[in-house]
Each structure stands twice: as structure tokens, then as C-alpha cells.
Amino acid sequence: MTAQAKSPKRQTGTTYHDELAAIREELDKCMKCGNCMAVCPVYGAEKVEPAVTRSKIAVAEAVLAGELELDDPQVYEMMFNCLVCKSCMTNCPTKVNFDRIMLALRAALVRKNGLPWLKKMIFSTLKHPTLFDTGMRLGAALQGLAFKSEADGRAISPRAPFARVGGAIGFDGERQMPALNATPLRDRVDEVVRVEGAVMKVAFFTGDSLNYFYPETGRDLIEVLTANKIEVHIPKAQSCCGVPVLVHGDVDTARALARKNIDTIEATGCAYLITGCGSCGGAWQHDYPELLAADPVYGPKAADWARRTCDISTFLTRIIALRPPTGRIERTVTYHDSCHLKKSMKVAAEPREILQSIPGLTFREMAAPDACCGSGGSYVLTHFETASTIGRKKAEDIERTQADTVSTGCPACMMQLLDNVHRVGGRQQVTHFISLLAESYRREKKDPDSGR
Amino acid sequence: MLEATVIEQLENLAGKENVLTGKVDLVAYSYDATADMPKQTPDVVVLPTSVEMVQEIVHLARRNKIAIYPRGAGTNLSGGAIPLKKGIVLSFQKMNRIVDIDPANLTAVVQPGVVIAALNAAVAPYGLIYPPDPGTVATATMGGSAAENSGGLRGLKYGVTKNYIMGMEVVLASGEKVRFGGKTVKNVTAYDFSNLFVGSEGTLGIITELTAKLIPAPKYRRTMMGVFKTLADAGNAVAGIIAAQVIPATLEIMDRMTIRTVEDFAHIGLPVDAEALLLIEVDGMAEEVVRAEAEAVMQVVRDMGGDLKTAETDQERDQLWTARRNALPALASLNNTVVLEDATVPRSRITDMLIACENIAQKYNLVLGTFGHAGDGNLHPTILCDKRDQDEISRVHKAVDEIFETALRFGGTLSGEHGIGMAKMKYLGDELGRPGLDLMRTIKQALDPDSILNPGKMVPLREN
Numbered sequence: 001m002t003a004q005a006k007s008p009k010r011q012t013g014t015t016y017h018d019e020l021a022a023i024r025e026e027l028d029k030c031m032k033c034g035n036c037m038a039v040c041p042v043y044g045a046e047k048v049e050p051a052v053t054r055s056k057i058a059v060a061e062a063v064l065a066g067e068l069e070l071d072d073p074q075v076y077e078m079m080f081n082c083l084v085c086k087s088c089m090t091n092c093p094t095k096v097n098f099d100r101i102m103l104a105l106r107a108a109l110v111r112k113n114g115l116p117w118l119k120k121m122i123f124s125t126l127k128h129p130t131l132f133d134t135g136m137r138l139g140a141a142l143q144g145l146a147f148k149s150e151a152d153g154r155a156i157s158p159r160a161p162f163a164r165v166g167g168a169i170g171f172d173g174e175r176q177m178p179a180l181n182a183t184p185l186r187d188r189v190d191e192v193v194r195v196e197g198a199v200m201k202v203a204f205f206t207g208d209s210l211n212y213f214y215p216e217t218g219r220d221l222i223e224v225l226t227a228n229k230i231e232v233h234i235p236k237a238q239s240c241c242g243v244p245v246l247v248h249g250d251v252d253t254a255r256a257l258a259r260k261n262i263d264t265i266e267a268t269g270c271a272y273l274i275t276g277c278g279s280c281g282g283a284w285q286h287d288y289p290e291l292l293a294a295d296p297v298y299g300p301k302a303a304d305w306a307r308r309t310c311d312i313s314t315f316l317t318r319i320i321a322l323r324p325p326t327g328r329i330e331r332t333v334t335y336h337d338s339c340h341l342k343k344s345m346k347v348a349a350e351p352r353e354i355l356q357s358i359p360g361l362t363f364r365e366m367a368a369p370d371a372c373c374g375s376g377g378s379y380v381l382t383h384f385e386t387a388s389t390i391g392r393k394k395a396e397d398i399e400r401t402q403a404d405t406v407s408t409g410c411p412a413c414m415m416q417l418l419d420n421v422h423r424v425g426g427r428q429q430v431t432h433f434i435s436l437l438a439e440s441y442r443r444e445k446k447d448p449d450s451g452r
Numbered sequence: 453m454l455e456a457t458v459i460e461q462l463e464n465l466a467g468k469e470n471v472l473t474g475k476v477d478l479v480a481y482s483y484d485a486t487a488d489m490p491k492q493t494p495d496v497v498v499l500p501t502s503v504e505m506v507q508e509i510v511h512l513a514r515r516n517k518i519a520i521y522p523r524g525a526g527t528n529l530s531g532g533a534i535p536l537k538k539g540i541v542l543s544f545q546k547m548n549r550i551v552d553i554d555p556a557n558l559t560a561v562v563q564p565g566v567v568i569a570a571l572n573a574a575v576a577p578y579g580l581i582y583p584p585d586p587g588t589v590a591t592a593t594m595g596g597s598a599a600e601n602s603g604g605l606r607g608l609k610y611g612v613t614k615n616y617i618m619g620m621e622v623v624l625a626s627g628e629k630v631r632f633g634g635k636t637v638k639n640v641t642a643y644d645f646s647n648l649f650v651g652s653e654g655t656l657g658i659i660t661e662l663t664a665k666l667i668p669a670p671k672y673r674r675t676m677m678g679v680f681k682t683l684a685d686a687g688n689a690v691a692g693i694i695a696a697q698v699i700p701a702t703l704e705i706m707d708r709m710t711i712r713t714v715e716d717f718a719h720i721g722l723p724v725d726a727e728a729l730l731l732i733e734v735d736g737m738a739e740e741v742v743r744a745e746a747e748a749v750m751q752v753v754r755d756m757g758g759d760l761k762t763a764e765t766d767q768e769r770d771q772l773w774t775a776r777r778n779a780l781p782a783l784a785s786l787n788n789t790v791v792l793e794d795a796t797v798p799r800s801r802i803t804d805m806l807i808a809c810e811n812i813a814q815k816y817n818l819v820l821g822t823f824g825h826a827g828d829g830n831l832h833p834t835i836l837c838d839k840r841d842q843d844e845i846s847r848v849h850k851a852v853d854e855i856f857e858t859a860l861r862f863g864g865t866l867s868g869e870h871g872i873g874m875a876k877m878k879y880l881g882d883e884l885g886r887p888g889l890d891l892m893r894t895i896k897q898a899l900d901p902d903s904i905l906n907p908g909k910m911v912p913l914r915e916n
Contacts, residue, residue, distance in 0.1 A: 047548070
């Protein structure tokens with residue numbers, strides 16, 4: 001039996017999300033060889049052993065052996081000093097599923113001590129989409145108080161008084177981030193976007209980042225699908241994918257979101273579920289089936305949808321045959337592999353194929369394109385210094401390509417790249433690869449002969 | 453436990469951010485990559501950033517009789533970095549600067565925390581390489597690999613770490629700093645200190661700077677694989693290649709158990725009825741020479757009844773290497789504990805040693821696969837076992853005893869490249885005899901009279 005074939009315990013009616021001891025098998029696989037040191041971005045930035053995967057495994061072993069307490073503040077700090085980027089897993093000779101170990105530890109901690117009040121407050125709104133939606137809209141309306149608009153696109157940066165207070169978590173005056181949108185994506189588009197002569201219909205799971213921060217990217221994705229004669233369903237009832245709460249150990253909320261999303265997408269009757277975010281797609285492909293493994297109703301559904309979920313680039317190049325774009329885009333573009341897109345969804349060749357199919361576009365690889373950018377969702381807020389060290393290296397690699405555009409397949413990476421490219425003085429525009437394809441299709445209409 | 457004042461003094465001289473005392477931090481430095489070893493947390497971890505800091509730490513440790521455990525990346529396979537007697541772990545992860553690259557003299561000067569692959573990346577633009585390539589090149593440090601005298605896949609043709617260290621700066625147990633060797637190819641001034649400290653496993657001094665020898669990167673290479681029906685055929689092929697006056701850069705062997713396990717693990721189309729597999733790579737600066745060498749190797753493989761595969765492209769080369777790359781991961785997937793040995797025999801006894809390992813596995817009812825560097829006689833008998841099965845573990849220990857006994861009987865050595873550390877200390881007398889052990893002790897006591905440097909490793913002191 002190969003190491004990969006080992007699955008979380010199902011027969012007990014629980015998963016590693018419910019029982020810490022279920023990860024013992026994963027811990028046993030670790031030889032402490034230290035290969036994780038070569039790729040762990042946190043270790044790369046901090047250069048101390050407690051930062052790297054194998055030491056976290058040693059600590060998990062000590063917790064299981066009763067030598068360390070799970071809620072010891074030092075254990076807690078170490079447990080959260082991880083981006084859950086899965087880089088270590090790509091370089092692990094014995095294929096330790098370290099993400100499971102990390103999620104199991106965090107879930108066990110929440111079972112023991114409950115969620116800290118702030119996380120509890122924020123996460124509970126996710127279970128009530130209207131409340132969360134209202135909060136995000138309110139944020140969009142009020143962001144002008146704390147942030148000022150930047151000349152470049154829709155980026156914003158903190159105003160002086162807030163920059164002083166926020167410096168410690170990275171909200172200094174230099175910070176650039178996308179503006180929250182007053183009108184989220186799902187309110188801008190119809191629930192079903194039809195196209196004449198449609199050959200197939202698919203559901204688009206937007207996730208929160210495309211919905212609230214990058215609605216234009218979401219619209220580009222829909223436009224690309226319709227340009228390929230695909231009918232797109234974007235049900236308004238869909239919620240957050242659950243990854244942001246799952247990585248904080250809130251298994252209950254994550255499960256509730258998973259079930260609700262499965263119901264919502266199932267109701268569309270579509271054959272495929274399309275994502276434009278590596279974390280959302282990874283949730284559907286891996287986290288949902290694992291979270292719901294012991295659920296007799298939703299377990300099989302989750303497993304089914306895992307097979308039917310694909311990133312937009314995979315759908316365009318592997319499920320259907322992408323209609324070759326002919327609109328010229330005179331740009332030099334490099335591509336950053338989102339960790340969850342490459343290491344969880346195993347998507348790396350497809351976005352590059354799409355970029356290279358665009359006439360006029362010069363594609364240039366950066367050094368270590370699959371090195372983590374340091375975003376890790378909320379990691380960038382809680383561990384700003386390490387995240388910046390990681391992000392700066394990425395931005396320097398981007399700068400060395402002399403590209404004018406850096407593309408990626410994940411909105412969370414886009415946010416981190418936007419900030420870090422700016423910090424090293426880079427001029428690159430940060431974009432989702434799908435927006436470049438959409439732009440090429442749009443140019444065809446403006447200038448029908450452009451690609452010929 | 454150390455007194456609080458010692459920690460305070462360490463913080464004063466190294467900076468608070470470079471002194472770790474949290475219990476979680478200490479767990480992180482309680483192990484290295486060696487299986488079946490006791491774990492031990494140190495009292496404190498210090499990450500020096502300069503040689504002066506190292507000297508002050510040694511002075512402090514000496515005054516207070518505190519053990520010092522120098523550590524690179526902690527990837528060694530003999531328990532060399534485990535802080536057996538607590539005390540101070542001196543981690544060089546932050547002294548990782550490449551001080552100088554000198555293409556005219558073919559040298560590089562590095563701090564001990566530089567990762568081997570980082571040095572190779574830095575010298576690549578000059579068309580140069582630093583050849584020693586232990587399996588951990590991407591993580592192991594120059595300091596650690598020099599202290600362990602690590603080998604690698606290219607040992608046969610290019611030698612091992614000791615052949616590439618031209619000079620050093622070392623902090624002695626007295627706290628004094630000495631420098632010796634340097635950028636000159638020839639240097640017979642005084643004793644050959646480099647060869648004393650390389651492979652000393654941190655027991656004689658603390659390496660704080662290294663001058664490494666570089667060579668031009670070979671321009672051409674050819675890769676081949678031979679699959680054999682009997683171990684004897686494979687062994688004869690190894691002998692035949694050397695007899696044909698070809699010194700391959702790589703000449704790797706895998707036994708039947710390893711071949712089958714790799715095939716189950718990676719499904720790459722290896723013949724599971726084969727008894728042995730050789731992976732051979734020849735390289736050099738001249739295309740014709742490399743081609744002629746490759747042809748000579750292919751002829752030998754055919755003559756010995758081997759099934760030959762050759763790589764024409766980088767992609768095909770990568771495919772041939774997949775088998776070897778997967779040897780350890782595949783074997784490791786069989787159970788929760790991997791006891792990886794490195795008993796080494798003269799090249800002419802490779803076949804005998806492989807057969808002996810198979811017999812030992814059978815005798816003690818253990819799962820054992822052997823792969824390794826056939827070209828230099830350095831084999832890796834690898835036992836896969838369950839660390840929670842006491843009976844099995846005791847059989848493993850007996851088997852390991854017998855593997856070493858056999859290697860010595862064949863005129864070999866206890867360790868080809870992993871070092872003695874804690875793991876093989878008890879066998880040392882079997883190879884060196886009492887006078888040899890006494891020589892070890894004499895040297896150790898002369899350089900480290902208070903036994904503060906990596907105590908409990910390599911040198912079996914009488915009071916231990």
C-alpha cells in the first residue's frame with residue numbers, strides 16, 4: 001500500500017477533525033529527514049528549527065504523548081506559525097499529509113478551549129450569510145475613513161492615523177490592498193448567465209475573495225466561459241468555502257458551510273463546479289470529502305463533487321477545448337503558482353497554456369514560481385514580519401523577470417502580491433490569469449483583425 | 453537545568469532574539485534525522501551570528517562546564533546532533549553567508565550555515581561546482597557536512613567532503629580561534645588540520661568558516677541503467693566497468709527487495725523478477741571521451757547479460773533516476789521506522805555484502821532492502837520496522853550488529869558516510885582495536901580536556 005492511499009479513519013464515525021489520535025499514522029510517517037526545510041517558506045524566512053514542519057510534527061508527537069499541553073501558549077504560537085501552504089508535502093519523501101496534522105491540532109485546540117471570542121464573533125457571521133454580507137458592504141462604505149485610494153487601479157492604503165496604529169500588523173502607510181467593493185460580484189450578475197448555443201452548463205463557486213474584493217475578476221471568468229459557449233450558474237445562496245474557519249479549527253462552522261454549499265450547487269443541476277481560487281477549489285476537492293467522511297448523507301455527495309470540481313484553467317484546457325483567443329495583448333507576463341492551486345489542486349501547466357495561447361503576450365517564468373508568496377489567508381495579519389520576508393523574496397523574483405504583469409490563479413495571492421510588489425518598488429500589474437484571457441477575447445471585438 | 457544567570461549571560465552576549473529557551477523550541481532541537489535514537493532536549497539553543505559570539509559562548513560554557521552541541525541543519529544519520537547531555541545547542545542556521553567566490557583560484561569561502569545547494573547555485577554562473585552531494589544537498593549545511601565528512605552519489609569519481617575542504621577557521625574548546633589552510637592548492641605547513649577537523653563530528657572544535665575547493669562543471673554526461681537476473685552478474689558488471697578503465701560519476705545499485713518496493717510505490721515499469729539494478733552515469737569535459745566511456749559501459753552491461761536502457765534526453769535521464777530517487781521513500785513507506793545503515797566494503801566484495809544482508813534479514817525475520825553506491829562499496833542496508841514492537845526492535849539491533857561484523861570481516865568499515873555519532877560508537881573498538889581507541893581518546897583529551905564539545909559522541913571516553 002502506498003502512503004497516499006492511507007485515508008483518515010472512517011469506521012469510528014469521526015475524522016481527524018474530531019479526534020487528534022487519528023493523525024498518529026501521519027506522524028509516524030515522518031522520518032525527521034528535514035527535506036521540508038528546503039521548501040518551507042516560514043523556515044526560509046525565520047531560519048530556526050521551530051519554524052519548520054518536522055519540528056511541528058515533533059511537537060504534535062509530544063502533545064499526543066502528554067509531554068506538552070495543546071493549549072500551552074508556546075504550542076499555540078507554533079501551531080499557528082504555519083501558512084498551511086502544503087509546500088512541505090510536495091518535498092516529503094514519505095508523503096506525510098501535514099495539512100491534516102495541522103488542521104487536526106487546531107481543531108483539537110478549539111474542542112478543548114473553544115474559539116477565542118474575536119474569531120467566534122467573526123466566524124459565526126459566516127453561518128449567517130446576510131449578516132456577513134451586510135458587514136462586508138458596511139466595510140466597503142466605511143473603508144474610506146481608514147484607507148485612501150491609490151492612483152493604481154483600485155488599490156487602497158491606510159491613512160496616516162490608522163497607519164500608525166496598524167503598523168504592527170502590516171497596515172502601515174505602505175500597505176496596499178484591494179478595495180472592498182460596494183457591489184459584490186453575486187449582486188452584479190444574474191444567477192444564470194445564458195449564452196446562445198450553449199454546449200454545457202457549469203456552476204461557478206465564487207468564494208468570498210472574488211465576490212467582495214475582486215468582482216471584476218469574477219466577471220472576467222464568467223465572460224470567458226460564455227465566450228466558450230458555456231452557460232454559467234452563480235447561485236446567490238452560496239457561502240464562504242469554509243477554509244478560513246477550518247484553518248482556525250472551527251470544524252462545526254466549516255461543516256455547516258460545506259453542507260450548505262453542496263446543497264446550493266447541487267440545486268443548479270450542473271455537471272461541473274468551476275472555481276477561480278485555489279483555496280476554494282481545494283476545499284471542494286479535498287476538505288469537504290474529508291470533513292464529511294463520516295456523514296452518511298453528505299459524505300458521498302462531497303466525494304462526488306470533489307471529482308466534479310475543477311479550476312477554470314483545467315476546465316478550459318482539459319474538459320473542453322479552449323477557443324483560441326485572437327485579441328493581441330502586448331505584455332510581458334510572469335506567473336506565480338498559488339500554493340493551493342498547485343499543491344492542493346495540482347494545477348500548474350493549465351494556466352501557463354492559457355497565457356501562452358494569447359497572441360502578443362510574452363511569457364517569462366520567474367525563479368521558483370511555486371514558492372509561497374506568504375499570504376496564507378490571515379497569516380499575513382498575525383505574522384506580518386515573516387509574511388513580508390517571504391513576500392519580499394517573491395516580489396524580487398518577479399522584479400528580476402522584468403515582466404510588466406504578474407498573474408496568478410488565486411485572489412489571496414493577488415492581495416499579497418499587490419502589497420509586496422509595491423513594497424520592493426515593482427511596477428508590475430497584478431492580475432488573475434483569467435482576466436488576461438478575457439481581455440484578449442474583448443480585444444477581438446474591438447479590433448477583429450488584431451490577432452491575425 | 454542551567455542557572456538563570458547563564459541564560460542571562462547568553463542573552464547578553466548573543467542577543468535575546470538568538471537565544472531560545474521555550475519548551476517547544478527545545479523540543480525542536482531534541483532530534484536529528486537518525487531513527488531509533490533517544491530524544492533529548494537541550495537546556496538552551498543559541499544561534500550565533502559571528503565567530504566572536506561563538507568564542508564568548510565557548511568561554512562561558514567552559515567556565516560553567518556546560519556541554520556544547522554544534523548543529524547545522526540536523527540532517528545527519530548517526531545521532532551526531534542530538535544534545536545527549538543537555539547543555540547548549542549551538543545552531544549555525546543564521547551564519548549562512550557566502551563570504552567569497554574566487555573563480556581564479558577555484559575556491560569559495562563560506563560561513564558554516566550555508567546550505568550546500570545554495571553554494572552550488574551561487575557558483576553555477578561561473579561554470580563551477582562543489583561536487584560533494586549527500587542526499588540532503590538541498591538542506592544540509594557546509595559546516596555540518598564538513599563535520600560529518602559526508603559523501604554522496606558522486607564519491608567514486610569526485611571524492612567526498614574531505615577532498616574539497618582547503619582551509620578552515622575553528623573555535624577550539626579553549627575559546628581560541630585558529631585558522632589554517634586557504635586558497636593554495638599546495639599547503640604542507642604544520643599538521644593537516646583540515647583533515648583532522650573534517651569528520652570530527654563536532655567533538656574537537658567548532659567550525660566557523662570554510663574554504664571550499666570548486667571544480668569546472670562537467671559539460672557532457674550519459675546515463676544508463678542495467679537490470680540483472682543475478683546479483684553476481686551485477687557485481688561482475690561493476691568490476692567489469694572498472695576493469696574497462698571507466699570511472700563513472702555515478703554507479704548505483706539496488707537489490708531485489710528495493711526494486712520490488714520501488715515498483716509497487718512508483719509504478720515505473722521496473723522488472724520485479726530482477727535481482728539487481730545498476731544506475732550508471734559517466735560525465736566529462738569532452739564529448740568523445742564521454743561517448744566512448746558510455747559505450748564501454750554499455751558493452752560491459754550487455755556482456756554480463758544485463759537488460760540495458762539508455763537516456764538520450766534530460767527527460768529520459770530523469771526517468772532512469774526515478775528508480776534510485778524513490779529507493780528510500782519507497783522502502784520508508786513500508787513501516788514507521790527506517791533504520792538506514794551505511795556499512796561499506798571494498799568494491800570487489802559488493803556482491804558478497806548484498807547476499808550477506810539478504811541472509812541476515814532472513815535470519816532475523818526482518819524487512820530489509822539494500823541500495824547504495826556500488827562504485828565505492830558504500831551500501832545502505834535499510835531495515836523497515838515498527839518502533840512500538842519491542843521484539844522486532846531487538847531483532848533489528850542484532851541484525852545491525854551482524855551487518856557491521858560482516859562488513860569488517862570483508863575488509864570494510866563501519867561507516868562510509870554517515871559517521872559514528874551515537875549510533876555506532878559501541879562498534880568502534882571492533883574496527884580500531886584498543887590502541888586505536890586510545891589514539892581517539894588522546895586526541896579528544898588534548899583538544900577538549902573538559903569534554904564540552906559534543907560529548908557522548910564518536911569517542912568512547914573511559915568514564916562513559
